[in-house]
Amino acid sequence: MNRDYLHKEEKSLIQAYSQLPISVVQGTECELITNDGKKIIDFYGGHAVVPLGYGLDEYLDVINTQMKKLLFQSNLLPLDIRANAASQLLSISPKNLKKVFFVNSGSEANENALKIACHYKKRKKILSISHAFHGRTAAAAAVTWGSESWYGFPSKPFEVEFIPRNNSEIARKMINSDVAAVIVEPIQGVAGAFDLSEEFLRTIRDECNDHSALMIVDEVQSGMGRSGEYFAIQNFNIEPDIMTAAKSLGGGLPCSVIFISNLLDETIKKGDLGSTFGGNPVICSAIEFVIQYIKEKNLLNNVIEREKEIRDLCITGPVNGIQGKGLLLGLITDHPAHEIQKKLLKKNILTGLSSDPSVLRLLPPLVLQSKHIEKLSQSLTEI
């Protein structure tokens, strides 16, 4: 453990995170290299952010070229590259979604999605799902399960109630004509890659239709191919009214997007939404590249194949079950996940935790290879 490095951060950065005792200076493909020269297999992917791995020359060339051509322009000026990124995104998303707006983080995308819903429906209640995570800003945190301990604001911007996850019967009772929207992650990432049932998701869709409420699907963590479909909700052929995505979207650069249906587009007037950095040309070039690369390299198939291998090989040692989908998986452990995370790190494997203390989370780059899974399986067996 390099105490010097941690000490440097401790001096000048707000200590909001419990950090792991390694310092990383470089990344190549699915591996991180530490300042003392260790190679670590990255099953965490910077919190689901590096779909194409690290140091991919073609990706870096595209960004670099765009930086030299036009580093920045705001939404005041229309850009071909922004239009292209938007239409590429729409081409891979549920068919009823017709327009997008670019912002900068998962929270900001959800904040705007919730605002659009409240504004459009003129209703004051939002339903979320127990154990959900939607972000840290005022509205996004309001619909995040258990945020009371860190919420901080004097009041929430709307009424919020939580539907117990996978409980369709209660969902039917709770979704009524007071509800502006139900916000839901098809696979609850922070909760440990807990995949909601098709029946539950379909109940939400049907009840929203029946009571003229909106269904907001948060694909911030599960989107951009991570579930084996571009967006996890496409595994069920369910069409949301609003969808958000972030994390993997820009291949590692910070960005997010809100998708809306045609109907909602008609309600948004000029000036209702805004963002200085959202939709900037460098990010848009990155988004376009990520989509093209996923297609060209057939990464959705890689995700499905690697998921199969993880399911076959990684129920071993302290792991007695696996939840989630694609490369957003939760390994269910028979003793505290944080202890297993530490042991794996000693074997040069980086994994993630979750809000469930007995779930170790895997969110590796989508270019993960069999050899990485074999190493994980062997290491789990040994600990």
Ligand SMILES: Cc1ncc(COP(=O)(O)O)c(C=O)c1O
């Ligand atoms: C499903 C989901 N929504 C929203 C967020 C918030 O995203 P950000 O940290 O980019 O604001 C996260 C972050 O983990 C997330 O997993």
